[in-house]
Amino acid sequence: MMMEDRKSLLKEIMALDFKLYDLALYLDTHPFDEDVLDMYQELTEEVEEKKEKYEKMYGPLTINNAAGECEWKWIENPWPWERMV
Amino acid sequence: MVGALVHQLTKGVSPEVLKREGLGEYYTDHGVSVYPQSAAGVPFTAAYLQVKGDPITDLTEDLAAEQKARSTYEYLIDLADDPDVIDVLRFLRQREIVHFQRFGEALRTVQDKLAQRTFYMNNVNMNNNMQ
Known part of the structure; x- marks a missing residue:
């Protein structure tokens, strides 16, 4: 059950990051599109909230957040090519 | 991404099965590790x-x-x-x-x-x- 929650939160984060990535590619060639700029800003805030929540509960999503107080947490999680059980 | 697919699909597969499925040469050269090469076995090079x-x-x-x-x-x-x-x-x-x-x-x-x-x-x- 807990693994299901973790997976679904991770999936939400990945979906938002993917949206942002696609919008970033679009903005590279349409840098003055205000509607998309707004959308980008909103989605950034949304994903940041979710990432903070995820990292608090399950550990770091990026290596920058891997240094715990007395433990290096980067090597705790499965790598992307490993299947989460 | 394709490497990740290959990694997952070949995980735990025996050498006999790999050979039967046409991966015998690959297994000889690389085991079940992911090596960047073309489908025909030509290694990736920046010359591409x-x-x-x-x-x-x-x-x-x-x-x-x-x-x-x-x-x-x-x-x-x-x-x-x-x-x-x-x-x-x-x-x-x-x-x-x-x-x-x-x-x-x-x-x-x-x-x-x-x-x-x-x-x-x-x-x-x-x-x-x-x-």
Whole structure:
């Protein structure tokens, strides 16, 4: 059950990051599109909230957040090519 | 991404089965590790890529790379029978199309820029002023 929650939160984060990535590619060639700029800003805030929540509960999503107080947490999680059980 | 697919599909598969399925040569050279090579066994090399320092040439190279990748994903989809594998390949194929679109827009932006005032092809080199 807990693994299901973790997976679904991770999936939400990945979906938002993917949206942002696609919008970033679009903005590279349409840098003055205000509607998309707004959308980008909103989605950034949304994903940041979710990432903070995820990292608090399950550990770091990026290596920058891997240094715990007395433990290096980067090597705790499965790598992307490993299947989460 | 394709390497991750191969890694997952070959995890725990015995050498006998790998050999039967046509991966005997691969297993001999690389075990079940992921090694960047073509389907025909030719290792990846940077010689496949070109950079000319000319934005028209380089963007056209990028556009071609996206289409070559799209074609490859389509051939892999033709060969694949696992629906989960096909889903991933379809997603990757779609990405090539989006990237082609974005590179096409970038090429158009460059062409529009070059068409302004008197801009000669000789000036395209990035070492000169492309401001």
